[in-house]
Amino acid sequence: MMRPQDMVILLKLVSLKDKSWQYRDLSADLFIPLSEISASLKRSEKAGLYHVELRNVHRLALMEFIQYGLKYVFPTSPGAMVTGLGTAHSHPYYKKYFQVEMQYAWPDEEGNIRGLIIEPLHPNVPKAARKDELLYKLLASIDILRVGKVREQKKALDELKKTIL
Numbered sequence: 001m002m003r004p005q006d007m008v009i010l011l012k013l014v015s016l017k018d019k020s021w022q023y024r025d026l027s028a029d030l031f032i033p034l035s036e037i038s039a040s041l042k043r044s045e046k047a048g049l050y051h052v053e054l055r056n057v058h059r060l061a062l063m064e065f066i067q068y069g070l071k072y073v074f075p076t077s078p079g080a081m082v083t084g085l086g087t088a089h090s091h092p093y094y095k096k097y098f099q100v101e102m103q104y105a106w107p108d109e110e111g112n113i114r115g116l117i118i119e120p121l122h123p124n125v126p127k128a129a130r131k132d133e134l135l136y137k138l139l140a141s142i143d144i145l146r147v148g149k150v151r152e153q154k155k156a157l158d159e160l161k162k163t164i165l
Helices: 004-015 023-030 034-046 059-068 125-131 133-147 150-164
Strands: 081-086 104-107 113-117
Touching: 004 023, 004 034, 004 059, 004 125, 004 133, 004 150, 023 034, 023 125, 059 133, 059 150, 081 125, 104 125, 125 133, 133 150
Parallel strands: 104 113
Antiparallel strands: 081 104, 081 113
16 A cells, blocks of 8 residues: 655655665655655555666656546645645746646745645655755645646646656
């Protein structure tokens, strides 16, 4: 059974491109315990999204899951107003494409916007996003698929495909 943090870990591996990495590096970068990194990659392998021995993300399978299954497996709805880090169409990259009345944010004391809360896939996503710009964009794109309108979702899918495939 997949857990939300599995997507965070797989997207982090995608963001690393071909850089070498260790489990402890992922743990430090994502603020997720080492044991959970290991368990997550085993779940992802069972789901056909990762190969443990080859240390390889199955990119096409991951993209198919993101495009067709993610919003059903990890649904969310905007909640109360919070101070946080902008996500979905409130991510700095997407702001230049979409004019919206309401901002979306992951709750974060160091955040710089006020918006409706979008529960991140893992509580430490805002910290991890501040450390890795590409991961931040990928996770914000995922949130567009979870809460966005059709036009926003199309743009997010295009951006995800450019990076993942």
